Amino acid sequence: MPALPAAPAHVPRHIAIIMDGNGRWAEQKGLPRHKGHEAGARMVRTITEECARIGVQRLTLYAFSAENWKRPKREIDFLMKLLKRYLAGERPSLMKNGIRFAAIGRLHELSPEVLAELEKTKAVTRENPKMTMTLALNYGGRGEIVDAARAFAGDALRRGKVPELTEDEFARYLYDPAAAEVDLLIRTGGDHRVSNFLLWEISYAELWFTKDYWPDFSVATLHAAIDDFARRERRFGGLAER
Numbered sequence: 001m002p003a004l005p006a007a008p009a010h011v012p013r014h015i016a017i018i019m020d021g022n023g024r025w026a027e028q029k030g031l032p033r034h035k036g037h038e039a040g041a042r043m044v045r046t047i048t049e050e051c052a053r054i055g056v057q058r059l060t061l062y063a064f065s066a067e068n069w070k071r072p073k074r075e076i077d078f079l080m081k082l083l084k085r086y087l088a089g090e091r092p093s094l095m096k097n098g099i100r101f102a103a104i105g106r107l108h109e110l111s112p113e114v115l116a117e118l119e120k121t122k123a124v125t126r127e128n129p130k131m132t133m134t135l136a137l138n139y140g141g142r143g144e145i146v147d148a149a150r151a152f153a154g155d156a157l158r159r160g161k162v163p164e165l166t167e168d169e170f171a172r173y174l175y176d177p178a179a180a181e182v183d184l185l186i187r188t189g190g191d192h193r194v195s196n197f198l199l200w201e202i203s204y205a206e207l208w209f210t211k212d213y214w215p216d217f218s219v220a221t222l223h224a225a226i227d228d229f230a231r232r233e234r235r236f237g238g239l240a241e242r
């Protein structure tokens with residue numbers, strides 16, 4: 001077995017990834033698009049395990065956006081089937097690697113079968129201590145902020161008064177308040193946009209893009225992104241330390 005690569009020196013606490021390019025990866029190989037999604041799901045496992053190994057605390061992956069419902073029904077059905085298969089097949093690896101599973105998005109709009117797999121995976125991995133891996137499913141960043149505003153308004157109505165609202169307090173209404181800061185956002189597939197992903201959470205994230213299609217991503221590319229992240233100076237609006 002080849003030796004595992006050393007972990008990069010400065011590992012971001014929270015990495016988020018827009019896994020783009022599955023379809024183009026398949027097309028360039030003369031394969032049907034669903035083969036690209038299958039290869040993409042295999043890369044999800046590789047990168048999740050590597051992130052846990054090197055000490056990333058949170059990994060959030062954009063697996064299905066609120067806008068992805070516009071795709072042909074056949075592709076959506078395939079992605080949902082793949083997701084169910086992935087979740088059932090992944091539980092042993094999540095347990096072995098100490099990874100807690102979570103999901104964010106308008107999950108109640110997913111099918112009961114997908115929901116059941118999500119719930120089961122969340123339940124069995126609940127106590128795992130090493131890293132939280134979150135799939136964003138039926139997720140949109142603006143929708144998340146609107147859902148948070150609705151939840152806030154609901155609380156205010158119940159209490160009969162509008163409480164003081166700070167950014168930190170508002171963040172408590174997001175889908176996963178503990179994941180409110182992304183350190184490094186990676187996008188594969190060559191486009192330079194954020195596509196409605198984690199809009200609140202990426203306020204101060206470092207952005208990193210690669211032309212590689214998601215199934216061609218690799219542990220080496222992940223390390224390159226992290227090395228680049230470690231060299232950047234994050235000032236959060238302040239001045240550099242001299």
Ligand code: FPP
Nearest residue numbers: 019020021022023024037040041063083086
């Ligand atoms: C973008 O590729 C990717 C998606 C729409 C979803 C991401 C899905 C996976 C990585 C596979 C399934 C994941 C799990 C966790 C089971 P695209 O189809 O937009 O590619 P294109 O831009 O080349 O058409």
